[in-house]
Amino acid sequence: MRTTLHDGVPARPRRLRTLLAGALAAVTATIGLTAVPGLPAAATPSVGQWYAITSAHSGMALQISGGSTATSAELVQQPRTDATSQQFRLVDSGGGFYRLQARHSNQVLDVLGRNAADGATVGQYTDLNGTNQQWSITEQSNGTYSFINRFSGKALDLWNFSTTAGSRISQFTYNGLAAQRWILNPIGTPALSNPIRSNGADPWIEYWDGFYYMSTTTWDSTVIMRRATTLAGLKTATDTVVWDDSGVSNRCCSHWAPEFHRINGTWYLMYTSGNSQTDFGGQRMHVLRSTSSTPMGPYEFMGTPLPNQWNIDGTYLELNNNLYLLWSEWIGDNQSIRIAQMSNPWTVSSNQFTIAQPNFSWETVGARVNEAPVVLQRNGRTFITYSASSCTTPDYKLGLLTLTGTNPLLAASWTKRSAPVFQQGNGTYGPGHNGFFTSPDGTESWIVYHGNTSASQGCGSTRETRVQEFTWNSDGTPNFGTPVSRGVTLTPPSGE
Incomplete structure (x- = not known):
């Protein structure tokens, strides 16, 4: 049986999330939209191409914390350097789902502990092609992407809209906001x-x-x-x-x-x-x-x-x-x-x-x-x-x-x-x-x-x-x- 460092939702306050969700609901109710936006049409970037993935909200890049190669090392945001611990590529799982493989460790992004709750930690883990390691990739109208986990149905999310280096990356119910939008920057584009x-x-x-x-x-x-x-x-x-x-x-x-x-x-x-x-x-x-x-x-x-x-x-x-x-x-x-x-x-x-x-x-x-x-x-x-x-x-x-x-x-x-x-x-x-x-x-x-x-x-x-x-x-x-x-x-x- 696999183990993980995180068995539950972090004890971090959820007040900001609650306020934002309430504000979004109020706005959508006012203008006659549904409170939970539907996903746009799916598209995928290039399989096999290495990317630095940056947040549309903070501008920082996804990185395995400290460049660790250890199983269950957490995913955080850091200023972009294009280090190998900031490089990820798609591995096709079939059916429109992909794993995101870290270049420095060859491990893949994983909702640790198979936790379906909002705020569950995302980190790297040995590639088992598990559903909690599989993500659908949804293209937004502005060319950014959202990643939706197959196991939980929740989006890769910058926790609490942080702009601080080292802040954690989690999963959260899809809402289409900037904290769930990511820019894929190709590295080493072929001739x-x-x-x-x-x-x-x-x-x-x-x-x-x-x-x-x-x-x-x-x-x-x-x-x-x-x-x-x-x-x-x-x-x-x-x-x-x-x-x-x-x-x-x-x-x-x-x-x-x-x-x-x-x-x-x-x-x-x-x-x-x-x-x-x-x-x-x-x-x-x-x-x-x-x-x-x-x-x-x-x-x-x-x-x-x-x-x-x-x-x-x-x-x-x-x-x-x-x-x-x-x-x-x-x-x-x-x-x-x-x-x-x-x-x-x-x-x-x-x-x-x-x-x-x-x-x-x-x-x-x-x-x-x-x-x-x-x-x-x-x-x-x-x-x-x-x-x-x-x-x-x-x-x-x-x-x-x-x-x-x-x-x-x-x-x-x-x-x-x-x-x-x-x-x-x-x-x-x-x-x-x-x-x-x-x-x-x-x-x-x-x-x-x-x-x-x-x-x-x-x-x-x-x-x-x-x-x-x-x-x-x-x-x-x-x-x-x-x-x-x-x-x-x-x-x-x-x-x-």
Whole structure:
């Protein structure tokens, strides 16, 4: 039988806790909220990454007291030094639960004595994968995290809101206050190199409010998202399912090409799915709206913009205070780029127009394809990249449209470049279906795309997510260069 130094709740006064709980109840009653807030949607940081975990209230770091390696040594707060006794990583217990392992001792955080009471001591103990050593990880809207113990259902808590070094860490009923919010600071972030993700077709990345967010095709009923404070951190970040259409007959299956856009201060996520895992004739675009301030959601379903026709690879164009939908659709023998005006991000309000079809030989390898349009805007100019030729071939590549007229609904307003702007090279085959994002400081332009490692690979799960910086020509057009070789160390985006 295991023993512990603490068999009960500490005799420390609970008056502050009682007053705070009463104040919270009074406030919530006044404004008509429930007194016990519900947990937000769960998300997880990177498994295996070492973190210094700091309090959102005090700014101090979690530390095993005195750097002890003894079993049952307590967890306290101290000024951050990044000592190994302040470094913790996640160990997956399955089912959405994780142990928090201390780097200096290899022991894990434990509600000592399996005590379910408020105020029970948290310390380190030999890793037994017990439920009192398992924590769910809940992401808050401001990018902090709360840890909820599986055994007790209570949150990792800075006792009595202390700002004093050496103060104890306990568990307490979840209330969402700053004493239960923690910031995860990566230590020893790995070098940036491609690929960012295996099985990462149709990638989309946005940098927002201190985090990179990424989503890719899943092939199943789900839309997933991962996030990290560094671009390299996306490699090991955990996927979170932000939407699941299982059981919804007309969009249950074959989820492709997720994109998320911030429009008028709200995040919208558009994806393609259909009614079969094997017959893609039912593919349609669908739109979700985030009910939080981040791309992680949670999301609500808003609509299917074009429900009566086959359509894939939707994206948005914002121009002159108007919103447009861009997508790909078969028009006769040509898979074509189409456009329509929208009254909101899920409703088409105009006729539909074709603005590009495959007419160059490099667009017709394997099939006559123009798909996956993506908008790129800079210095008052608007461009659309698109993917050309069949994705089953190594000749899948990017073309470029430039808006040279005034009405984006007219094909005559778009000028197509006669040569591809990004294609196979340096051991990367079939590069395409891209997105764009900027560096954290806004000074650099980056492209994210998928590519294969062999000319014989095609449209499946072999496609990897890759990134690289690109530049701009003197005439104001983008210069994407050549795919960077796999494994080459890249300079991280400016501002990380």
